[in-house]
Amino acid sequence: MSTRDKIMDVALNMFSERGYEAVSIRDICGEVGIKESTLYYHFKNKKDILDSLIEKFRTHIDGLLAHVDELTEKPRPKKGKKADDISLQMMDSYMIDSYLFDPFCNLMLRLMMIEQFHNEEIRELYEKTLFTDPYEIQLSVFRKLSSAGAIPEKDVEWIVKEYHSYMTMLTFKYLLNGDLTEKRKNAYYREVHEFMTRRFLA
Amino acid sequence: MSTRDKIMDVALNMFSERGYEAVSIRDICGEVGIKESTLYYHFKNKKDILDSLIEKFRTHIDGLLAHVDELTEKPRPKKGKKADDISLQMMDSYMIDSYLFDPFCNLMLRLMMIEQFHNEEIRELYEKTLFTDPYEIQLSVFRKLSSAGAIPEKDVEWIVKEYHSYMTMLTFKYLLNGDLTEKRKNAYYREVHEFMTRRFLA
């Protein structure tokens, strides 16, 4: 990993735990193992590190969103049970593994959670990433499931709101709360599975 | 308002926006209009301000929880429609006005949201206040509504989870996101009302 990447990696870990202002240049350099002036060779100032992280995150989620579009276009092979099909389709498209569980994304969400209250740019990205985008993806997928006859059309709007609120609550409760441990990941998965079977199998 | 109270008030406003470490003693004193040494007459150090805020919040929510117990004990007068009755009872017991909309509580929730990632005491209080306590209150109220015949008993567990996730999502989306404007409050109320009528009137 390049020095620049190391700096961004260490900075993200520290910013997402203690907040941007609470972390000093010397904290970051100490952990990376370089002198302060070396950091200023790679970044023009402290703010530039934060901006670079945000830019990297924007690019990253743009890629994920494009991938979701592609995934939801392709019809999936039919499963034995309707509920399983819906469940898998949603899990895939929400990309839990490559989004909420992904270390870089997870830490960025924590950082945005901390910094949103005094940084309007971060606040907008935070709202888009955690509320707007997921809702639109979920709406799109449920509409396709409805077209395919898996869900009655008149129920789509309510189902997607129900689903969206449940996933959002679980995200804040398990994935943006304290350390991201295996235990919390498992609790998240268990509740998602419980919701899906209750809602679509019963 | 006493100097001590002014300090706590100003500190809470600053901490909840920029985070504890990012706010300096001089920032607080400048806003209050005192010298730094005066602050140290009222608080033994910076951490003591934070601890005092947490202590005040604990006392505050203990009072609210006691009040909820009292409220949910008393049977409410019957309304014309079942849905209205459920709606009002829930709104009352969740105490939106005196909890989520209350300036002190709202700012404390923001502060806990920021500081939870590197302060275990705050993390536990955050989880209790936003997830554990609300869920238990909601469960208790729905059980009483079920006993009174308003809801079939077998549905209680699912309904309370559905309700809880919806309220939690709305809280993060509208009340713990950017400034707490009238617009956001109204959007929150509108969505709560929409949920209640859809879920219990349809």
Next chain:
DNA sequence: AAATCTCTCTAACAATCGTTAGAGAGGCCA
């Protein structure tokens, strides 16, 4: 071989950080 480019270092800068010693002013009790 000479010059240039890339990267890291030493060493320091003014500004700001949390905190403290000690003086002074006003009210209350002896």
Next chain:
DNA sequence: TGGCCTCTCTAACGATTGTTAGAGAGATTT
């Protein structure tokens, strides 16, 4: 009146903050 308590002030402390000038080492290009 004299002594004490409450509250605020002036002035400073060493430590840490973000940032910079400039040198040096190694690789690449001329």
